[in-house]
Amino acid sequence: MERLSNKVMFSNVERNKTASRVCHELFPGKGGLPVHGDLQRIIVALSEHPDFKPKAKAVGDWWLWAKDLVIDNTFPKAHRKKVLDLAIESVQIGRPIHFVSARSPELLHAQVPNQGDPTLPRSRKAIATLAEIITKSEEFLPTKLTIALADLAIDNLEKIKQVCNPEETVLENIRQIEEMCKEARIANFEVARLSALEHPSGRLKDMVDPSGAIKVPVTLSSKAIELIRVATNESSQSHKRMFGWTEEQSSEHNRNLGITMGLVGQSIKQLTPPAILIHNESFISRGALNNLFTDEKNPLPVFCLRTLLETKKAKF
Numbered sequence: 535m536e537r538l539s540n541k542v543m544f545s546n547v548e549r550n551k552t553a554s555r556v557c558h559e560l561f562p563g564k565g566g567l568p569v570h571g572d573l574q575r576i577i578v579a580l581s582e583h584p585d586f587k588p589k590a591k592a593v594g595d596w597w598l599w600a601k602d603l604v605i606d607n608t609f610p611k612a613h614r615k616k617v618l619d620l621a622i623e624s625v626q627i628g629r630p631i632h633f634v635s636a637r638s639p640e641l642l643h644a645q646v647p648n649q650g651d652p653t654l655p656r657s658r659k660a661i662a663t664l665a666e667i668i669t670k671s672e673e674f675l676p677t678k679l680t681i682a683l684a685d686l687a688i689d690n691l692e693k694i695k696q697v698c699n700p701e702e703t704v705l706e707n708i709r710q711i712e713e714m715c716k717e718a719r720i721a722n723f724e725v726a727r728l729s730a731l732e733h734p735s736g737r738l739k740d741m742v743d744p745s746g747a748i749k750v751p752v753t754l755s756s757k758a759i760e761l762i763r764v765a766t767n768e769s770s771q772s773h774k775r776m777f778g779w780t781e782e783q784s785s786e787h788n789r790n791l792g793i794t795m796g797l798v799g800q801s802i803k804q805l806t807p808p809a810i811l812i813h814n815e816s817f818i819s820r821g822a823l824n825n826l827f828t829d830e831k832n833p834l835p836v837f838c839l840r841t842l843l844e845t846k847k848a849k850f
Contacts, residue, residue, distance in 0.1 A: 553577045560591050562631055564598065572597060572618055579622045589625045591594035596621055596631070600837075603667065608821055608838035616835040620808060621675065630676040633837075634802050635664055635812040636684050636728065641707035645698040646690065649776060654707075658714055665718035665842065667812070678807065679723040681715070683693025683708055686738065687746030687794040688727050689787070690777050699727045700744065731801040738801055746790035754793070760824045762792035772817075803834040813838045 553574045557564075561573050573594045577787060580590045601609075624631055640657045644650030664679060671677040685704050694700060708725050715723045729739035741750045754762075766788040773784040802809050802824070813821035813836050821838040828834055 537559050549578065550574065553581075556587070556590070560587065561594055561598070569598070569601075572614075575618065576622060580625060584626065592674045593625055596671065599670060599674070603837055603839055605818065605838045605840050605843060608818065608836070609756045610833075612833050613835045616750060616833060617810060618836055620810065620835070624675045630678045630722070631671055632678045632680065632805065632809045633664070633667065633671070633812050634680045634682060634805065634809040635660070635814060636682045637711060638684055638815070639688060639704055639707050641710065642688060642694050642698070642700060642703050643690070646693050649690070654710060654714075657711060659712045661711070661718055661720075661838070663814060664812065665715075665720050668720050668723075672746040677722065679715075679720055680805070680809070681711060681723065681725045682707070682723065682728050682731070682798075682802075683711065684728050686742045686744055686798075687787075687791045688744055689773075691745045709717075728798055728801075731798065732804060733797055733801045734804065738797060741797055742790075742794050746787060746794060748790055748793050752793050754826075758792070758796070761819075761822050761826060762789055765792060765817060765823060768817050768819045791820075792823045792826060795820065797825035799824030799834045800827055803828060807832070811836045814842065816842065817840050 554570075556577050556747065557570060557573045560577070564570065564573060574579065576593050577590050579587055580593065589663050600621070600685065601614070623629055637657060637660060640650055640654045641652065642650075644654070660806040661681075664681070668677050668679050683704065688694065688700075691700070694703075704727070708727070711725050715725070722799065729737075729742075729744070731738045733741060735741065735750065742748060766785050769788060770779075770781055770784040771780040774781075777783075779787070799811070802811055811824055811834055813824070818838055821836050824836055827835045
């Protein structure tokens with residue numbers, strides 16, 4: 535079996551030529567840039583593995599599949615590199631691919647008349663999508679799923695409090711999501727609460743109120759302010775239609791939500807195994823908010839699913 539030497543006596547040019555040859559052997563017809571470079575990088579990184587070619591093939595096939603899940607202009611180079619690193623490390627150190635997805639507390643919203651369906655159709659659809667992703671990912675590499683129920687920065691919380699006990703309803707929402715995951719035959723999963731996640735500065739529930747009020751000092755960069763503005767523009771009409779909010783109310787909520795998502799992104803980035811966040815909600819621009827406070831060169835990788843574009847087209 536061909537191995538790629540990393541010894542000094544072999545030049546990078548020689549190693550890359552060999553990697554390119556192996557790339558054409560394992561992935562025929564995948565020679566275009568930047569994909570060929572990605573596959574070549576996988577081959578070089580795993581060249582000393584005892585099961586070199588089968589493992590490189592598995593990681594490469596996973597990458598060819600995974601990159602096509604994502605909306606291209608929401609997947610910067612740093613995210614791409616991070617995901618590729620995680621796929622390579624899944625073989626190098628035997629660590630599963632870890633997808634994380636936040637779910638809106640749909641059962642809470644359904645308690646208010648005309649604001650939700652107690653059968654949770656949106657959650658069922660989202661979990662069916664996640665089940666497809668996890669099942670396909672597991673064809674190539676071991677995969678784990680964490681679903682985080684968004685029990686912070688809850689839309690319309692004051693009205694929800696008038697009609698139910700939010701804590702009891704959140705617990706029931708979690709139970710139903712767990713049942714949906716079992717019905718969808720997702721084997722390796724857990725359901726958590728956003729409020730229970732650990733941030734570098736403490737537990738999230740001590741930093742953000744369920745209403746979205748921020749309990750800690752936060753400084754927003756000009757780029758963060760612009761990302762929140764874009765997200766506000768995308769969702770303000772929905773807030774007006776559903777809750778009767780003014781632009782000012784929507785803007786305040788979106789600011790708190792943006793900061794919350796930024797803090798959540800920092801918290802998810804600390805999880806073990808390291809995570810890839812799946813953004814699967816209708817407001818696509820919110821996907822960027824998870825990296826509001828992270829280093830651009832070392833982000834939390836986010837998959838804004840390409841299927842969101844199809845959903846948006848269907849509405850018009």
